[in-house]
Amino acid sequence: MAGTSNGRRVTSGDVAREAGVSRATVSYVLNDTPHQKIPEATRRRVWDAAARLGYAPSAAARALRTGRSDIVLGLLPDWPIEHVLGRLIQQLTNAFAEHELTFLVHSSAHPARPLREIWKTVTPAAVLALQDFPESEADAMRAAGIEVVMAMHGSAQGKARPPLVSEEPIGAAQARHLADAHRRLGYAYPDLTRLGVLARPRLEGVRKVCDELGLPEPDVRTIPLDPDRAVEAVKAWLAADPPVTGICAFNDDVAMAVLVALQSLGLRAPHDLAVIGVDDIPGAALARPPLTTVVRDTDAVARGLARRIIDALEHRQAPVGPIQDPLRIHVRESA
Structure with a gap:
């Protein structure tokens, strides 16, 4: 078995015996310790021995070497x-x-x-x-x-x-996309309360844009991922005075529940109710009609978070404010 010697974990001592060198030399070579004058042939012998035995330094050993x-x-x-x-x-x-x-x-x-x-x-x-x-x-x-x-x-x-990653701009982007053609917006809120940390700021982004543009307060309704129960919310939006004609959904799953509810009523987006989601999941392009959605750059978010951690570990001054999260709207037929 790789990484074991006679049923136990391979150690640097095993590598030293296999290569015919001291454990200190093994440590210097494998850790690439600076200022050590070790012949290239010896270095190759150590690396070859480590590879043959399947040696991997333990996490504890790395922590001792690096201090963390x-x-x-x-x-x-x-x-x-x-x-x-x-x-x-x-x-x-x-x-x-x-x-x-x-x-x-x-x-x-x-x-x-x-x-x-x-x-x-x-x-x-x-x-x-x-x-x-x-x-x-x-x-x-x-x-x-x-x-x-x-x-x-x-x-x-x-x-x-401020949060490291802000959700408000997502709701704001949805509202701005719909506001030119729709004078009253609704918000499709998820029925999982534990998602509130994401849903509340997205809804706040919609509210701020509505207020800025002089639109009424968005009509907020919880949309379960259940076609029959989602139908009731859609009926309420359409029966409002004035009626809601554009829906900002918490994410694509919730948006597609709205689309299914519309189909159940013999209606269709965007003619009867425009719908925009978030995330651009694979099923968004397969929805009927294909779903317009906000796309965030999760790779930029991940790199930004990693950079904040690295800066803190190395005691560098971190930037102030949320991580830059570029957004774009993938326009399809639902809005």
Whole structure:
């Protein structure tokens, strides 16, 4: 088995014996220690021996060498892990890997182990949470030597601060796209309360644009991912006085529930009700009609988050304000 010697983990001592050198030489070669005059032939012999034995330095050894762990612990709230969140996790993994850091994800979905058990076991260099978590937990992490504790949405610093990633511009982009042709907008709110940390600021973005443009307050209705129950919300929008004619949906899943409800009533977007979503999931192009949606640059978000962590670990001054999150609208037939 690779990485073992007689059923145990391969050590630097095994590599030293295989290469016929001292353990110190193995350490100097594998860690690329500067100012060590080691012949190139010896270096090759050490690397060849390590490859034959399947040797990999332990995380503990790396931490001793560098003075910190190479793990960034990502804390996921109890959210559905769907296309966009999965893509963001992969892009965060790639962004941290470029800085020789490992992104390790832990979900709080029941019956996950308590957060404190996780970070005490892993002892990460940094913690990046997608959602706010108790300040007492953040204090305990910092007391244990975890150098960076950040939350994308909300604060882990004990006081209000702008989020690292702002959701308001998404709702604002939706409202501006619809406002030229629609004088009354509705907002399709998700029926999962735990998504409120995302839904509330998106709705606030819609509200601010409506206020700026002199439009009525958006008509907000919760849309379950259930065609029959979504029909009731669509009926209420159409029966309002004046009627709602454009819908900003929390995301593409909610937007497609609105489209299905319209079809159930013998109606169609955008003629009877224009609909715009968020995320550009693969099914958006397959909807009937194809869904207009806001697309965010999750790779830019991931790189921005990784950069904030790296700057903090290296004690550099971090930029003020949210990470730049370029948005564009993929215009299709629904709006």
